[in-house]
Amino acid sequence: MIPRFFRGGKNCRQIVANSKVDETGRRTRGRKSHVRAQDAGAGSADHARRASIAAALRRILPGEGVLDGDIALRPYESDGLTAYRQPPLLVVLPETTAEVAAILKYCHGEGIKVVPRGAGTSLSGGALPLADGVLMSMMKFNRILDVDFPNRCAVVQPGVTNLGITRAVEHAGFYYAPDPSSQIACSIGGNVAENSGGVHCLKYGLTTNNVLGLEMVLMTGEVIRLGGRHLDAEGYDLLGLVVGSEGLLGVVTEVTVRLLRSPETARALLVGFASSEEAGQTVADVVAAGIIPGGMEMMDRPAIAAAEDFVHVGYPRDAEALLIVELDGPPVEVDHLIGEVEAIALRNGATSLKISGSDAERMAFWAGRKAAFPAVGRISPDYYCMDGTIPRKALPQVLAGMRELSVKYGLSCANVFHAGDGNLHPLILYDANKPGELQAAEDFGSDILRLCVKVGGVLTGEHGVGVEKRDLMHEMFDDVDLAHQMRVKCAFDDGHLLNPGKVFPQLRRCAELGRMHIHRGNLPFPELPRF
């Protein structure tokens, strides 16, 4: 289960997400209707259908593997995006690839939708259940199958937690690099689906750069293997398409990850600035000096205050912006680079600067940043975490824009920022018990993301589109772009049975997407220039 502090909101609204594809192909959304989920469509016909599906699935998964009681289903009704809730039709908990294959094959035959779920920490509603769909929890796939130090990789089941991998290999001096803040809870299968990042992405990459191979089951029940302990694909880079596909292409049943040697040392600088411009310039100058730090994080004044109140580690309360820069590697290199970064920060007008002298002190520098979400959770009844990425140079413009939006919506906002790679996490503070505030928070968030796209950035850096941002996809992509993305989906799951309603603003039938519009004599360029 997700530790309590991982939950963004203490209040939430019930929604209906029955994901029926209507005539126009548009998924009906109940969000605005405030209909309680249980009241919607729970007629006796549905109960009978649930019972017959449960009986069929119990033949595949004998014992405790199928949950269908209302109380048993409740823990699964939402993920980390707690403003959205929907109990599933029923839950299955398979333990083997063969079971996953048999369940998917059955559901494919019956036209039943399936939503895969890992630890349920998604912040975009990626694992939000469907009222008429089976929720497939992968958390019984919790074994580390092989650790191969000579080839620097590990083969694990998808329900193993992100941190669990590092725990299994650290005795030999290795680790798994991507480190989402949720790493004690989130599963590697969820990381693969979301292409999760962490604070060390700039230097070590996201999940996609650290996964070597997968075993997965297609919606038809067919099992395929992509990659392995070797490098590069033998054909199309399907691994590259599957990582980050948000559970829409297949159910991952095994993951081969790259292991890295743990850095010998790491030291950090904690630097305060009187303006975000100066902090931003410091980041730009560090990169321009050819330095790629292990981590480079920024926090704004409200985030600094919330974190310091919570963990008391000596963050400079008077600073407008705080930078944490971590250098890792051999001691000689780290000591040298610390000096260079210090000089750059001072040149840019740092108002306070500390360099960690011990690992304990370095961890203390990080403590506030790592606890930023729960720290903000203490000062506000609810908060809403956004995840846009921008070109770094646009930071002052985006921060100014957010201040204006904050006034417009009457809500405050604290910012934590993966400064090295331009990934912003604005935390919008609101109180869901005050009428209209949840809506205002959501609108505020959407405006922030629009602003990110406007300055050359993107809607989501690491949390995924899910249900949360799918209606904003048109801010970045036109119909033709989205149709090409959906065609990838069609190659994997042409019936739209796996996790439908996520990522794409509109579900379009694969047959329709496949149609070619060839008009002889009516080409965009009828006179083909013969160059």
Add this chain to the structure above:
Amino acid sequence: MTALRPTDEAGVLAAVADAVATGTSLEILGAGSKRGLGRPVAAGRTLDLTGLSGVTFYEPEELVIAVRPGTPLAEVGHLLASRGQALAFEPPDLGPLYGAPADVGTIGGMIAANLSGPRRIKAGAARDHMLGIRAVSGRGEIFKSGGRVVKNVTGYDMSKGLTGSFGTLAVFTELTLKVLPAPQTATTLMWTGLADDAAVAVLSRALGSPADVSGAAHLPASVAADFGFSGPATLLRLEGIAPSVADRAARLAALLADAGPAEAMGGEPGLDLWRAIRDVAPFAATPGTVVWKISVAPTAGPKVVARLPAALPSTAGSRHFYDWGGGLVWLALDPTSADDAGAAAIRAAIAAEGGGHATLVRAPAELRARIPVFEPQPGPLAALTARLRAQFDPLGILNPGRMVAKD
């Protein structure tokens, strides 16, 4: 054959749309330097992309560059070098392997083939540096994917999906890539006299150490001789700031002292050596041989090679060397050593040693038409591949047959 040479995206769209309307297939070409990589394509027209050349934008402080596909790779390299940056995956120049001059290949061709050099073990492959694309699919439609920032999970990562697709899904019209600071200094440590398996064990230990190795290769005696070495050469490259490189080199030499004394090599000789490994230069010098690129788990490399003498009718005149810590085996065979260029024996050896893939990188067209150039895929995976191809290029007009027969 009609050759189309558009100079902008609209021209590419017009060319593909016309091909769709008239049912004419297209061979997609950059400079054509790697035309011999993949199965031979029989197409009605060629679509030459060298007219789409130039850098769209380059922002060094944002670590990003966007280029048109026909831009020569060498030109991109020079521009980045002028700002102390580079494409970290060390793209090879394979043109000379196919008899083309050096430095003519385009960036589009390199990305379409997903080619990466020795630093791939540390920095990732070409695909890991792709941030965004614009392209025209085989449906005759312009689409884009990704963006210009490093951290982006908005929608499917089609920049990766198209990298390495050899122009069979879409024609690139713009590529946006992540760039990184170029290493300031490099040192190569060399051990001599090691047999393949002992050498790969040394490479594995080095790669598992904190030395942060950025190149790990082994040249058996017959290949090492090309470089003037008197026996097998085991090579480890360290890059970074000078004090760090010196410190790591000293400690790595000490760690691996039981493999014998290490000789250090810096400066131009070191750069030339890694460039030659990157470009498979030893086999460019023997144009009569067929060349295989084998990718396996690093420790399986020497084991796969060891199986071949017994599995092939003859290995006379064959040579091989290892990159990527042993996981990349470049193998040159005499074409007469087996009538399938060794495909069955090589692929069986790979399967027996834990899996991976073999690509027939260079061979006469007749062989490449007859033998699967790329590793054949099991049924469900092959079917999925075909479905993806059909989604993007329903009529099969883009580079038909380049990756698999009858597509």
